[in-house]
Amino acid sequence: MKNQASSELSLPSTAVGAQTPKKSEKRRSVFWNIRSDIPNSLYYLMVSFSIVIPLFAWSLLTYGGFVDRLFMPTPGSVLMRGFELIQNGEIFQDIMASLSRVAWGFLLSAALSIPLGLLIGSFKTMEGLFAPILGLMRYMPAAAFIPLIILWVGLDEPAKIVIIFLGSFFYNVLMVSDAVKFVPSDLLKVSYTLGASRWDVFSKVILPATLPNIIDTLRVNIAGAWNFVVVAELVAASSGLGYRILQAQRFLKTDEIFVGIIVIGLIGLGIDFLFKLLFRLVVPWAIDKA
Amino acid sequence: MFNILSNQLLAMTSIPELEINNLNKSFPTKDGELLVLENINMKVYKNEFACIVGASGCGKSTLLNIIAGLNQQTSGEILLEGRPVNGPGADRGMVFQNYTLYPWLTVAENIEFGLKLKGISSSERKERVDHYIEIVGLSKFAKSLPKTLSGGMKQRTAIARALANEPDILLMDEPFGALDAQTKGVLQEFMLQVWKQTQKTILMITHDVEEAVFLAQRIYVLSSRPGRIKAEVDIPLGVDRDFSVKRTELFQLVKQEVLDLLREETLKVISQEIS
Numbered sequence: 001m002k003n004q005a006s007s008e009l010s011l012p013s014t015a016v017g018a019q020t021p022k023k024s025e026k027r028r029s030v031f032w033n034i035r036s037d038i039p040n041s042l043y044y045l046m047v048s049f050s051i052v053i054p055l056f057a058w059s060l061l062t063y064g065g066f067v068d069r070l071f072m073p074t075p076g077s078v079l080m081r082g083f084e085l086i087q088n089g090e091i092f093q094d095i096m097a098s099l100s101r102v103a104w105g106f107l108l109s110a111a112l113s114i115p116l117g118l119l120i121g122s123f124k125t126m127e128g129l130f131a132p133i134l135g136l137m138r139y140m141p142a143a144a145f146i147p148l149i150i151l152w153v154g155l156d157e158p159a160k161i162v163i164i165f166l167g168s169f170f171y172n173v174l175m176v177s178d179a180v181k182f183v184p185s186d187l188l189k190v191s192y193t194l195g196a197s198r199w200d201v202f203s204k205v206i207l208p209a210t211l212p213n214i215i216d217t218l219r220v221n222i223a224g225a226w227n228f229v230v231v232a233e234l235v236a237a238s239s240g241l242g243y244r245i246l247q248a249q250r251f252l253k254t255d256e257i258f259v260g261i262i263v264i265g266l267i268g269l270g271i272d273f274l275f276k277l278l279f280r281l282v283v284p285w286a287i288d289k290a
Numbered sequence: 291m292f293n294i295l296s297n298q299l300l301a302m303t304s305i306p307e308l309e310i311n312n313l314n315k316s317f318p319t320k321d322g323e324l325l326v327l328e329n330i331n332m333k334v335y336k337n338e339f340a341c342i343v344g345a346s347g348c349g350k351s352t353l354l355n356i357i358a359g360l361n362q363q364t365s366g367e368i369l370l371e372g373r374p375v376n377g378p379g380a381d382r383g384m385v386f387q388n389y390t391l392y393p394w395l396t397v398a399e400n401i402e403f404g405l406k407l408k409g410i411s412s413s414e415r416k417e418r419v420d421h422y423i424e425i426v427g428l429s430k431f432a433k434s435l436p437k438t439l440s441g442g443m444k445q446r447t448a449i450a451r452a453l454a455n456e457p458d459i460l461l462m463d464e465p466f467g468a469l470d471a472q473t474k475g476v477l478q479e480f481m482l483q484v485w486k487q488t489q490k491t492i493l494m495i496t497h498d499v500e501e502a503v504f505l506a507q508r509i510y511v512l513s514s515r516p517g518r519i520k521a522e523v524d525i526p527l528g529v530d531r532d533f534s535v536k537r538t539e540l541f542q543l544v545k546q547e548v549l550d551l552l553r554e555e556t557l558k559v560i561s562q563e564i565s
């Protein structure tokens with residue numbers, strides 16, 4: 001990858017075509033290479049654009065006075081507000097409150113959905129029993145159940161946990177059961193000929209074989225659960241990042257709303273990273289590159 | 291050294307290791323029953339290396355799966371050492387074409403898998419794993435994961451894993467079908483050596499006639515749609531063969547004989563498809 005960098009560095013010119021090709025042979029631009037490597041320098045240039053351009057647009061809009069600062073705070077004031085919230089420690093309380101809700105709701109969801117997904121994927125009988133009803137439930141938005149949950153569970157912590165649970169459970173089940181279908185049937189067959197019982201095949205072949213997919217499923221779906229915590233905290237919460245955002249809106253503290261949203265995003269990124277780390281540690285054999 | 295020929299002659303007169311009597315298999319389909327195997331009768335003797343050849347789609351895999359107990363015959367019986375086969379078991383080892391190593395286990399752990407299921411003590415397990423990993427020449431790769439192995443090495447691991455269970459018969463379904471020609475040639479010779487060294491009874495399926503003639507003591511030629519035993523060909527090439535046997539006139543003659551038998555089948559299928 002690196003050795004190409006020197007000759008092909010001139011991205012804008014090749015892309016825009018400012019240099020007229022001297023010979024008749026036309027140089028094809030590296031920029032639009034389909035599914036192949038590009039020079040590292042070009043890649044990181046694009047990465048920096050992805051951060052710099054929105055930041056620049058935001059600064060221009062706010063510092064340039066194009067929008068009312070009441071509705072859109074400047075990057076500087078958001079940063080300031082963030083430091084304040086870190087200094088007085090309030091933000092950490094909110095983070096802990098939200099994280100623990102997601103942790104409980106999602107742990108519960110994972111603990112039930114993984115076995116259920118494996119059962120549905122492995123046994124046609126279980127598929128017949130559960131798949132239709134779960135398929136239907138999946139299309140019912142968890143948020144629509146909130147009134148019912150309040151009636152049944154109340155307004156306390158359990159209600160929020162139930163909402164997060166509902167928001168992730170059905171997708172977990174579906175994706176885990178799909179993972180079982182990716183286990184090659186010859187792998188199951190050969191196991192029987194090695195003397196495995198059905199239970200052996202389930203526990204010693206299907207379970208480990210699907211583990212990488214299960215971890216990936218959890219990684220994808222915890223993002224949904226983490227988003228859902230805001231929805232859950234609309235339900236009479238007195239702490240949490242969703243609650244913080246709601247309060248800020250009430251007092252027109254848009255900078256605080258921004259801080260809340262950015263923190264939610266960063267923590268989401270952190271969770272994603274942790275699951276990728278977990279994948280590398282638990283199922284290193286499933287990493288593509290040898 | 292291993293006196294296989296005399297063993298084999300002895301075995302021929304005794305009961306066969308594997309015996310299939312009047313076996314039929316049909317699959318239910320949208321357009322009614324599809325007869326895939328019709329009136330299969332065959333025997334594989336102890337220490338024998340037998341091959342089944344046939345065009346693709348003629349029911350070879352179906353037959354082997356039934357022998358392995360992974361699939362149920364519609365009628366007929368399968369006897370292993372005189373006892374009827376019912377369901378899969380470790381007495382019939384199996385090697386498939388592809389994707390059958392446990393990717394989360396090392397080479398040694400893959401070979402050990404069946405031994406653990408059998409509840410064999412860890413010291414004996416280690417002994418057997420060492421023995422069979424040596425036979426397939428992968429001692430240096432004992433701790434490697436399958437993803438780091440070449441296709442040929444993967445198949446050797448799968449063969450060692452099946453052998454380590456010490457089954458009565460080793461069943462192989464086109465084990466070298468996914469390999470490149472060079473690797474395939476090397477593994478064929480390797481397979482002959484393994485057979486001589488372990489004195490296993492082997493039943494192998496292939497659509498590659500040259501491979502079958504090179505490896506087998508006896509070949510069953512399967513017809514197409516439905517699969518019937520069209521011919522049984524003894525291969526008069528002896529037990530001690532190496533790659534050079536492929537250049538002999540006798541080899542070419544036998545190969546041509548089997549090819550001619552198969553060609554009729556292929557023509558039959560093509561004319562069926564056209565009409």
Ligand SMILES: Nc1ncnc2c1ncn2[C@@H]1O[C@H](COP(=O)(O)OP(=O)(O)O)[C@@H](O)[C@H]1O
Nearest residue numbers: 317318326344345346347348349350351352353
């Ligand atoms: N489960 C099944 N249901 C219906 N037809 C099947 C099934 N399995 C195999 N067949 C059919 O049986 C025939 C033989 O298949 P197979 O044994 O895989 O052939 P081969 O291994 O010789 O290529 C094919 O025509 C295939 O379509």
Ligand SMILES: [Mg+2]
Nearest residue numbers: 350351352463
């Ligand atoms: Mg086949």
